[in-house]
Amino acid sequence: MRRVVITGMGVVSPYGKGVDKLWLSLLNGESSVRGMPLFREIGGLRSHVGAIVDGIDIKEIPRKYRRSMAMMSIYATIASREALKQARVDKIHTGSGRMGVAIGSTIGSTKTTQEFFEDFLSDYSLQRMKTGVFFKLMNHSCAVNVSQALGITGRILSPSAACSTSCQAIGYGYEMVAFGRQDFMLCGGADELHPLTVSTFDIMNAASTHYNEEPNHTPRPFDRDRDGVVCSEGSGVLLLESLESAKERGVEILCEIIGFATTSDISNIANPAIESMQDCIEQVLEDAQLNSEDIDYINAHATATIQGDIAESRAIERFFGSSVPVSSLKGHFGHTMAASGAIEIAAIIKMIQNGVIIPTLNLENVDEECQGIKHIQKPEEFEINTVLKNNFALGGVNSSLVLRRYVNE
Amino acid sequence: MNDKEIIELVNTALAEEFELEIEDMKPEASLLDNLGLDSLDRVDMVIVLENQFNFKVREEETIRQIRTLGDIHDFVITKKHEIGSE
Numbered sequence: 211m212r213r214v215v216i217t218g219m220g221v222v223s224p225y226g227k228g229v230d231k232l233w234l235s236l237l238n239g240e241s242s243v244r245g246m247p248l249f250r251e252i253g254g255l256r257s258h259v260g261a262i263v264d265g266i267d268i269k270e271i272p273r274k275y276r277r278s279m280a281m282m283s284i285y286a287t288i289a290s291r292e293a294l295k296q297a298r299v300d301k302i303h304t305g306s307g308r309m310g311v312a313i314g315s316t317i318g319s320t321k322t323t324q325e326f327f328e329d330f331l332s333d334y335s336l337q338r339m340k341t342g343v344f345f346k347l348m349n350h351s352c353a354v355n356v357s358q359a360l361g362i363t364g365r366i367l368s369p370s371a372a373c374s375t376s377c378q379a380i381g382y383g384y385e386m387v388a389f390g391r392q393d394f395m396l397c398g399g400a401d402e403l404h405p406l407t408v409s410t411f412d413i414m415n416a417a418s419t420h421y422n423e424e425p426n427h428t429p430r431p432f433d434r435d436r437d438g439v440v441c442s443e444g445s446g447v448l449l450l451e452s453l454e455s456a457k458e459r460g461v462e463i464l465c466e467i468i469g470f471a472t473t474s475d476i477s478n479i480a481n482p483a484i485e486s487m488q489d490c491i492e493q494v495l496e497d498a499q500l501n502s503e504d505i506d507y508i509n510a511h512a513t514a515t516i517q518g519d520i521a522e523s524r525a526i527e528r529f530f531g532s533s534v535p536v537s538s539l540k541g542h543f544g545h546t547m548a549a550s551g552a553i554e555i556a557a558i559i560k561m562i563q564n565g566v567i568i569p570t571l572n573l574e575n576v577d578e579e580c581q582g583i584k585h586i587q588k589p590e591e592f593e594i595n596t597v598l599k600n601n602f603a604l605g606g607v608n609s610s611l612v613l614r615r616y617v618n619e
Numbered sequence: 620m621n622d623k624e625i626i627e628l629v630n631t632a633l634a635e636e637f638e639l640e641i642e643d644m645k646p647e648a649s650l651l652d653n654l655g656l657d658s659l660d661r662v663d664m665v666i667v668l669e670n671q672f673n674f675k676v677r678e679e680e681t682i683r684q685i686r687t688l689g690d691i692h693d694f695v696i697t698k699k700h701e702i703g704s705e
Contacts, residue, residue, distance in 0.1 A: 274655065337675070366681040459701045560664055 214387045214618055216464045218299070218449035220292025222285040222400075224226065224261035224543045226440050228292060229263030230314035232553070233560040235542070236568045237589070241426040242543045243440050249405060251330040257408050259425040261442030261544040275359035278345030280319030282407050283355035284550075285445035286400035288354045294394065297449045298461050303362060303463050309394035310356045310365030310386065312379040313447065315548045318347035320404040351401045352445075364392050370548070373511065374472065374603035375399040376446060377551030381611060383450045393455045399548035400445035404457025407547065409603075411439045414480060416515045419536035429514035430572040431538035432523065432580040435513040442544030446552025457603070463561050463616040469597075475606035482518050484600055489523035490608035494598065495529070498612040504527040504596055505612070507567060509558050512546050512602045522600065523580040530583065537586040542573030553600045562594045562615050625699060626692045632671045632693075633664065635661065646689030664691075674698055 221228060224242035235242065240363030242261045249258040257351045266397050268276060268284050276284065290313075294304070303309055325342050330336065347350060350368035357366060365386065385397030401407070411417035418438040421428035430436035456463050471493035475486035486568040495502060508526055510521050525537060546553055561567055569586040576585050597613045620628075639654055650656040658663065665677050672695060676682055685691055695702045 269638075274657075277659070337677075338666060338670065340663045342663075 211253060211388045212390055213466060214384045214446050214450055215453050215466045216455050216559065217451045217461050218293035218295070219464065219559060220289035220296070220447045221444070221553050221556050222263055222266065222289050223444040223546065223553055224263055225264070225388045226265045227288060229556050229560065232557060236539070236557055238568070238591070239314045239542055239571060240542065242442070243425045243428060245422065245425050248357050249408065255405060255412055256408055256419040257412050257438070258422040258430060259418060259440050260403050260408065260438065262403050263362050263444050271359060274354065277342045279323050279355045280346040280351065281402040281604065282315050282319055282400040282445070283352050285402070285410060285443070286313050286352040286356050286398065286447060286548045287295065289398065289400070289445040289447040290360055290396055293447045293449045294360065295332050297451065298459070299394065299449070304361045305363050305396060307363050308390045308392055309362050309396065311353045311362050311366065312367040312369060312383045312395055312397045313353045313403050314354055314369040314371070314375040314379050314399050315349075315352050316370065316407070317350050318351050319378050319402060320406050322346040323415070323565070346394035350619065352444050355500030356396065367464060369608070371607040372603040373513070373545065373547055374607040374609040375548035375551070377599065377609040377611060378472055378607070380448060380450065380467070380552060381472060382466045382553065382576065384470050387452050393451045393452050395532050397446060398445060398447035398552035399451055399550075399562060401443050401547040401549055403443040404540070405442055406441070408441045411441065413449070417441070418514065426574055427541050431510070431512035431514045431540050431570050432519050432575040432576055432585060433514070434519070435573045436516070436519065436577070438515055439513045440540070440544035442546045444546045444549045444553060446546070446549045446554070446556055448555060459541035465562055466614045466616045467493045467611060468614050469500070469612035471497055472607065474607040477606070479605055480522040484521045486606070487600075487602060487608055488522055488528055490528055490610050491525060494610040494612055500596065500612065505530065505534055506596050507561070507592070508534055508536045508595045508598045508600070509554055510536050510538040511602045513540050519577070520579045522602065527582040532582060532584045533588045534584060535567050535590065535592065537567060537570045539568060541573065551599065554613070555599055558597050558599060558613060561595070562592055565591055565593055567594070569572055572577050621697065628671060629668070629691055629695055635640050636663065637669045644688055645685065647693060648688045649686060650688065661679050668695060668705050672699065694700060
C-alpha cells in the first residue's frame with residue numbers, strides 16, 4: 211500500500227471563495243449564518259435561517275463548461291481549481307489518466323429540477339427544454355463537470371451519502387491512490403441550498419427553528435439550548451496524491467491521510483446509534499494502526515441535532531474520555547451537507563499548520579448529555595499532529611478519517 | 620417587423636443566451652468556428668428562436684443546413700414572411 215498525502219485544497223464556503231477566507235473567518239469567530247427571507251414565505255417551513263455563498267464570479271468558468279453546471283458544480287469547479295493551483299499540477303498530470311475525480315453531492319441540483327418541472331407542468335410540453343437540464347440534475351453532475359472543465363481523464367466516482375459524501379469521497383480516493391490505481395484523486399463534495407434540504411430536517415424536528423430572529427446564535431453544537439441543523443452550501447475539494455509522486459514533484463505536503471472507515475448503521479434510517487458510531491471510530495483507528503491515545507484532536511460531525519450530538523459525544527467518550535480536544539465547525543457556517551467533510555478538513559489542515567484549535571461556536575453551556583468529552587469553547591493554541599474527523603449521515607452512513615501532520619523524512 | 624429589426628432581435632437573443640459579443644456577430648460568422656456554438660448550442664438556439672419569434676421550426680430541414688449567422692437571419696426572415704403571408 212502506498213502512502214497518500216494531500217497537496218492541494220480548495221473551498222467555496224458561505225464566507226466566500228478560498229481557503230484563506232474560510233480560515234480568517236474561523237479565526238475571527240465569525241458566524242456566516244443569516245436570516246433567509248425566502249424561507250419565511252414557504253408554507254409549513256419553520257426554520258428561517260441558512261448560510262449561503264456570496265461573491266462568486268460564475269463567469270470565471272467559460273460558458274462552454276458552465277452551460278452544463280448548476281451552482282453546485284460551479285462551486286466544485288472553483289474549489290477544484292484552487293486545489294490544483296496549490297498543488298502545482300498542470301495538463302501533463304490532469305490529462306495523464308493517472309488523476310481521477312471523486313466529488314459528490316446529496317442529490318443533483320434541486321433548483322434545476324424545480325425549474326424544469328415548473329415549466330413542464332404548466333402544459334406538459336418538453337418543447338422548451340434546453341440541453342443543459344440533464345447535465346445539471348444528474349447525480350454525477352459535479353464530478354463530470356469538474357473533469358470536463360479541468361481536463362481530468364482518469365477515474366470518475368460520484369459518491370452520494372448526504373452528510374458523509376465528501377468524507378467518503380476522500381476515503382475512496384485515498385484507497386484508490388493507496389492501491390496504486392491512480393496517482394492523484396481530486397476528492398470532495400458540493401451542495402447548493404434549497405428549501406427542500408431545510409424541510410427535510412424540519413419535518414423530522416431536526417432543523418433549528420428558535421433562532422430565526424438571531425441567526426448568529428445557531429446552530430449550537432453540544433449546547434443545552436441547541437435546536438437543530440442550519441443548512442448551508444458550498445464545496446470543498448482536496449487533491450490526494452501518492453507520497454512518492456508529491457516528493458518527486460517537490461511540492462508542499464499539507465498532511466497525510468492514514469485511515470478511513472465507513473459503516474452502515476442499520477438500527478434506524480434517521481436516528482444514529484452510539485454503537486455504530488463506535489464501530490466506525492474503532493475501524494478507522496485500526497486502519498490507521500493507532501490507539502486512541504495517539505489522537506490529538508477530534509473534529510466532530512456535531513450538527514446541533516438533539517440526538518446526533520449526544521450519540522457522537524458518547525461514542526467519542528468511549529474511546530477518548532475527556533482527554534482529547536473536540537470541536538465542531540457547524541456553529542460557524544452551518545451544515546454544508548455533501549461539502550462538509552472536505553471543507554472541514556481544509557480547516558483542520560489550517561489548524562495543524564497554525565497550531566490553533568478552532569472552538570465550537572455558540573457552545574456556551576454544554577448539554578449534560580454531551581458531557582464527558584473535552585469541549586473546546588475558545589480558540590486554543592495546541593500542537594496538533596493526528597486528527598480524527600467524523601461525518602455521520604441520514605440513512606445511517608457513518609464515515610471517519612484519520613489525518614496526520616506530515617514531517618519531512 | 621422589418622428585416623433589420625428581425626436581424627437585431629436575432630442577434631440580441633443569441634448574444635444573451637450564448638454570451639456573445641455583438642461586434643463579433645457578423646453575418647459571415649461561422650456558428651462553430653467563429654462563435655463557438657456546437658451541436659448542443661444549436662439545439663438550444665432553436666428553442667431561443669422559437670421563443671423569441673413564436674414559431675415552431677425544430678423539425679424543419681432547412682434549420683439543419685444553417686452554418687453562419689447570416690443563414691440564421693435569412694431563415695428567420697423567410698419564416699416570418701411565410702407566417703405573415705398565411
